[in-house]
Amino acid sequence: MKGIIIKGIGGFYYVKATDGSVTECRARGIFRKNGIKPTVGDEVEFENGSVEKIYDxxxxxxxxSVANIDNLIIVISAANPSPDLLLTDKLTVAAEVSGITPVICINKTDLAEVSEIEEVYRMAGYxxxxxxxxxCIGTDLLSSKIKGKISAFAGLSGVGKSSILNILSGEDAQTGEVSRINRGKHTTRHVExxxxxxxxxxxDTPGFSSLALSDIxxxxxxxxxxxxxxFRDCADKCRFKGCxxxxxxxxxxxKLLDEKKVxxxxxxxxxxLYGQLKQIKEWEKD
Ligand SMILES: Nc1nc2c(ncn2[C@@H]2O[C@H](COP(=O)(O)OP(=O)(O)OP(=O)(O)O)[C@@H](O)[C@H]2O)c(=O)[nH]1
Ligand SMILES: [Mg+2]
Ligand SMILES: [Zn+2]
Structure with missing residues (x-):
C-alpha cells in the first residue's frame, strides 16, 4: 500500500494510506544501511507494518526533519509583534536551500499599513x-495556494499562525484531528x-524561528x-568572479540596490547573514 508518513516517534512511523487509514510501521533495516532514515512527509510503500520503499x-x-514540503508559509504580522524582516529572510533562504517555495503571508492587516513590506517581497519575486x-479576510487565497500541497507554517510567536490554521481547517473539518492544531504549542516534541x-x-509549528541560519x-x-x-540571475555579471x-x-x-530594484x-x-555564515569555520561545515 502507498501512504505518507505523518508522524515518527521512537522508531515507529505512522503512515496514512490513500484510503485514510493510519498504520503503525517499523522501517526495514535496509534503510539504515543505506543511510536513509524514513522521515515525516515521506511517501512510502508499506506492507504488514513495515515501510518497504521510500520514494524520491x-x-x-x-x-x-521533514520531507516533501512544498510551501513554507512565512507568517509575519503588520503589528504586535512588528515584522522581523531578518527572520523572514532567514526563512526564505532556508526554504530556497531546501527546495521549498516560500510564500509570504502578512497577517493583522487590520492593524497597520503593509504596502511597503508587500513591495519588498513582491520585488524579490515571492x-x-x-x-x-x-x-477572516485573505484566507481563501491562502487556502487555494496550499491546496493539494504539503505546507509548513513558520513565524514569530503571536503573528497569528494558529488563528490562520484554525480558519483553514474549519473550512474542511473532515476529521476530528484538525482540532488538535490548537494545541500546537504543546505538541512541538514531535513533528506531525x-x-x-x-x-x-x-x-504544525515548525518551531525554528529563533535558530541561526546555519542550524536550519x-x-x-x-x-x-x-x-x-x-540577485541570483545577475550575480555572475559582477566584475569580480566570486563577488x-x-x-x-x-x-x-x-547597482540594482541603487536603482531600487533590490x-x-x-x-x-x-x-x-553573509557575515554570520563567514564566521563559521570551514571544519565546522563538514
Ligand atoms: N488584530 C488582529 N489580531 C489577530 C489577527 N490574527 C490573530 N490575531 C491575534 O493575535 C494573537 C496571537 O495569535 P495566534 O494565532 O495565537 O498566534 P501564533 O502565531 O499561533 O502564536 P504562537 O502559537 O505563540 O506561535 C491572538 O490574540 C489572536 O487573536 C488579526 O488578523 N488581527
Ligand atoms: Mg500558535
Ligand atoms: Zn557583486
Missing part, C-alpha cells in the same frame, strides 16, 4: 498574501502532519546570493 523526495528540511485572520483534505497537508539549512556564505532570487556583493567595485547587485532590507539581511 521533492524537498528536504533538516530541522525539523507570492505575498495579505490577511486579517481576525476578520495534519490533513486538511484528501491531498492537502499542513505542518546547510549553506555557505559564498553560496548565499544563490538563494536570494532577485560577495559587499565591498567589491562594479557589483551588479549594488529592496534595502533584503540587501541588509544578505550582508548580516
Amino acid at each position: 523526495r521533492r524537498s528536504y528540511l533538516i530541522r525539523p 507570492d505575498v498574501i495579505t490577511l486579517s485572520a481576525a476578520n 502532519l495534519f490533513q486538511l483534505d484528501d491531498d492537502t497537508f499542513i505542518l 539549512c546547510d549553506v555557505r556564505a559564498s553560496e548565499l546570493a544563490d538563494y536570494y532570487p532577485e 560577495s556583493h559587499i565591498n567589491e567595485p562594479d557589483c551588479v547587485v549594488k 529592496a534595502l532590507s533584503r540587501y541588509e539581511s544578505y550582508k548580516e
